[in-house]
Amino acid sequence: MRRDSFQAIADPTRREILQMIAYKPLNINSVTEKFDVSRTAIYKHIKILTECGLITVKQQGRERYCEAKLDKLKEVADWVEQYRKIWTERLDSLDDYLIQIQTKEK
Amino acid sequence: MRRDSFQAIADPTRREILQMIAYKPLNINSVTEKFDVSRTAIYKHIKILTECGLITVKQQGRERYCEAKLDKLKEVADWVEQYRKIWTERLDSLDDYLIQIQTKEK
């Protein structure tokens, strides 16, 4: 199975989890309590996030604290940002023109 | 099924498709030819991208040109960017400190 940041943040629940722990680590049960779905379901999401490196877990007694490693989002940020100037500057009419050209060429 | 930009770009093939048409629209068959998987498989990816608004299709004779609408990536860009200063500025030792605090509080 794919385990990268793109796939990790595709799920809205996982985005929420990252949001929750972005500024302050939380133990696993604190995270799971905030959701309607079962603890095990959230636990699995946390596991996936851990496998992607977006979370690291630190043991503290019997509790395990989830800490967001948001630099792993850089992969996504870089990919998206390469297109920013296109979406901010492009004139749609150019596309139409390019389509015309390509059709004519044949 | 979920149909948003996050889910759309989770698949590497769909990211490649967007890359291909980012600067110049291509007709559907031109896109499908560049991949190892079947035409129909790629066609489905294009359909998903269309449903998300990341692609629009323009008819030109019997051909249909795919045009990237990259501004739909803004949703992803915004979400990711809100965390950039965290991953660039955060000191990991702060997390450890916060975990200590929370454990003590009980």
Added chain:
DNA sequence: TTTTTAGGAAACCAAAAGGTTTCATAATAT
């Protein structure tokens, strides 16, 4: 020392994802 509490993991399930082959149709090219 008993009882909670935090976390881990297995077994199972339905739906979604990603792929295939096959067939159909409407423009174009020959």
Added chain:
DNA sequence: ATATTATGAAACCTTTTGGTTTCCTAAAAA
């Protein structure tokens, strides 16, 4: 007029996803 090309769509298949319930263990609290 016929063959080819570009696309659409149905039927089908396997694996992954996201969820559940259940059971287990170890630390901490009463």
